[in-house]
Amino acid sequence: QSVLTQSPSVSGAPGQRVTISCTGSSSNIGADYDVHWYQHLPGTAPKLLIYDTSTRPSGVPDRFSGSRSGPSASLAITGLQADDEADYYCQSYDSNLSGSVFGGGTRLTVL
Amino acid sequence: EVHLLASGGGLVQPGGSLRLSCAASGFTFSNFAMSWVRQAPGKGLEWVSSISGSGGSTYYADSVRDRSTISRDNDKSALSLQMRSLRVEDTATYYCARGDWNEYFQYWGQGTLVTVSS
Numbered sequence: 001q002s003v004l005t006q007s008p009s010v011s012g013a014p015g016q017r018v019t020i021s022c023t024g025s026s027s028n029i030g031a032d033y034d035v036h037w038y039q040h041l042p043g044t045a046p047k048l049l050i051y052d053t054s055t056r057p058s059g060v061p062d063r064f065s066g067s068r069s070g071p072s073a074s075l076a077i078t079g080l081q082a083d084d085e086a087d088y089y090c091q092s093y094d095s096n097l098s099g100s101v102f103g104g105g106t107r108l109t110v111l
Numbered sequence: 112e113v114h115l116l117a118s119g120g121g122l123v124q125p126g127g128s129l130r131l132s133c134a135a136s137g138f139t140f141s142n143f144a145m146s147w148v149r150q151a152p153g154k155g156l157e158w159v160s161s162i163s164g165s166g167g168s169t170y171y172a173d174s175v176r177d178r179s180t181i182s183r184d185n186d187k188s189a190l191s192l193q194m195r196s197l198r199v200e201d202t203a204t205y206y207c208a209r210g211d212w213n214e215y216f217q218y219w220g221q222g223t224l225v226t227v228s229s
Binding site: 002032033036037038042044045046047048052057069089091093097098099100101103104105 | 115146148152155156157158161170171172189200206208213214215216217218219220222226
């Protein structure tokens, strides 16, 4: 059981918008610790997509955006493309565990 | 260009030991904290351990604390993870990543597979 909770799967048609949620608690996201998002295709290295809740690293298209509200955070992807199909993970710091924690991952399927 | 290459994985029996290595290039290694993150088959990502840029501070997840030692050689731009008393549940792909225990992981290597089985 992951400390951060994500829906196991989400899907959308090309061109549509999807959101992936990440729910934490008062010892991580709810304590205002930053949230980060990664894109992971099986067999490859995970890729940082969003850091510090809403900042995109250089090279990440603005179709990807992050936000937070209370103990939850969200990743939005607009203009879905076939190569967006991947697993997406949220990550934060947890003060009870004194370390980084990840969500269980959400598999995005582009229909 | 930042490049991280993990190696050292393999098949080991329960109770055995293994040393993972990560060769880094493309950045000033000593300026950055480094970490190990793993992914068990069919599971999500799990932070394992981190070490500061100087090597003076180390951090471990409860699941590996007391069984693992993270270290680095800044002269060789190399990161290591010594794992002992390995358990079946340590079976995973281990990724080295640039980043600290309480921040984000900006760059990741390809990963090395550790299989603990009799």
